[in-house]
Amino acid sequence: MTDYIRPQPGIMDIALYEGGKAHVAGLSDAVKLSSNENPFGPSDRAKDAYTRAVHKLHRYPNTDHAALREAIGDVHGLDPARIVCGVGSDEIIHMLCQAYAGPRDEVVFTEHGFLMYRISTMAAGATPVSVPERERTTDVDAILAACNTRTRLVFIANPNNPTGTMIGLPEIERLAQALPKQAVLVIDGAYAEYVEGYDGGAQLATDRPNVFMTRTFSKIYGLGGLRIGWGYGPKAIIDVLNRVRGPFNLSTAQLDAAEAAMRDRDHVERSRDENTRLRAWLAAALAERGVPSDTSMANFILARFADATEAEACDTWLQSQGLIVRRVAGYGLPHCLRITIGDEASCRRVAHAIGQFKGQKA
Numbered sequence: 001m002t003d004y005i006r007p008q009p010g011i012m013d014i015a016l017y018e019g020g021k022a023h024v025a026g027l028s029d030a031v032k033l034s035s036n037e038n039p040f041g042p043s044d045r046a047k048d049a050y051t052r053a054v055h056k057l058h059r060y061p062n063t064d065h066a067a068l069r070e071a072i073g074d075v076h077g078l079d080p081a082r083i084v085c086g087v088g089s090d091e092i093i094h095m096l097c098q099a100y101a102g103p104r105d106e107v108v109f110t111e112h113g114f115l116m117y118r119i120s121t122m123a124a125g126a127t128p129v130s131v132p133e134r135e136r137t138t139d140v141d142a143i144l145a146a147c148n149t150r151t152r153l154v155f156i157a158n159p160n161n162p163t164g165t166m167i168g169l170p171e172i173e174r175l176a177q178a179l180p181k182q183a184v185l186v187i188d189g190a191y192a193e194y195v196e197g198y199d200g201g202a203q204l205a206t207d208r209p210n211v212f213m214t215r216t217f218s219k220i221y222g223l224g225g226l227r228i229g230w231g232y233g234p235k236a237i238i239d240v241l242n243r244v245r246g247p248f249n250l251s252t253a254q255l256d257a258a259e260a261a262m263r264d265r266d267h268v269e270r271s272r273d274e275n276t277r278l279r280a281w282l283a284a285a286l287a288e289r290g291v292p293s294d295t296s297m298a299n300f301i302l303a304r305f306a307d308a309t310e311a312e313a314c315d316t317w318l319q320s321q322g323l324i325v326r327r328v329a330g331y332g333l334p335h336c337l338r339i340t341i342g343d344e345a346s347c348r349r350v351a352h353a354i355g356q357f358k359g360q361k362a
């Protein structure tokens with residue numbers, strides 16, 4: 001009588017997360033540009049640290065993540081006591097929802113926002129509230145209009161995935177200032193390192209009691225496979241998250257690799273410079289071939305097509321050419337394809353293949 005065994009209300013309404021495709025049937029050497037991974041991989045120092053961790057496998061990891069938090073604090077000029085580390089920023093997002101949102105509470109995010117906001121909200125039994133964007137860009141007034149006495153969390157990714165667009169810090173500050181007093185603004189800085197001179201919202205999270213920042217090692221650090229993220233904000237929120245966090249949520253290998261990666265600033269800088277250069281090149285090359293995109297501040301481009309049919313046909317063609325990009329219909333953008341900025345050869349291949357696709361139709 002399995003009818004008696006039921007999950008909490010709302011759990012079965014969660015749509016399963018679908019990751020970027022990793023393979024094309026029949027092709028072993030396809031280029032994967034579907035998950036915003038760093039084409040140069042992680043720092044060699046991170047790889048060495050990971051390898052050395054093999055000698056400590058019988059030991060439990062430390063629970064306070066002190067060395068990693070100190071490295072993050074040194075590099076970003078932040079108080080390590082206000083940092084919490086998790087299994088990717090996904091876990092930080094999850095802990096925020098678990099700790100701050102429950103039945104009858106609302107969590108606000110934007111219509112083309114990261115899918116994990118909805119998933120973690122529903123897992124906590126809270127109600128997701130999706131608000132419109134303006135020209136595929138976060139609209140502070142629309143967010144404020146959606147807030148009320150039930151709003152507990154507001155998530156914005158800045159730059160956003162999958163649009164690549166971002167809003168300025170004064171706009172974010174205006175949002176933080178005008179939120180209902182029981183709501184926390186979470187600024188997801190998964191792509192912050194790609195924006196020269198942008199602190200990801202760190203200063204706001206330092207100064208304001210209602211702003212929290214999340215960051216990840218999955219994107220510019222090239223460690224998506226290892227699952228490490230972190231959050232920074234008011235001490236009171238850190239104290240709450242540490243109560244729901246599993247004491248051994250990060251393994252020794254994760255902690256050691258992340259610490260080494262954080263301290264290798266050359267690798268981060270090189271990755272950002274290459275991304276900036278190739279992103280400009282690819283955006284211009286696609287525009288020339290009749291495929292526009294918004295100015296992206298991240299490590300991908302959201303290519304726009306005439307309609308969903310054309311976007312799907314182009315995706316199919318790219319796959320036949322050994323190129324895997326991301327369909328984003330699940331993000332409310334069926335006429336778009338998200339293309340990660342790969343290395344130079346991959347960018348040239350994508351531009352060439354999309355040119356062929358457009359040419360065939362003409």
Ligand SMILES: *Cc1c(COP(=O)(O)O)cnc(C)c1O
Pocket residue numbers: 036087088089090091114157160161188190215216217218219224227228229
């Ligand atoms: C990739 C991404 C993350 C990172 O998730 P991890 O769990 O750290 O791998 C977070 N937010 C956004 C918007 C992303 O695109």
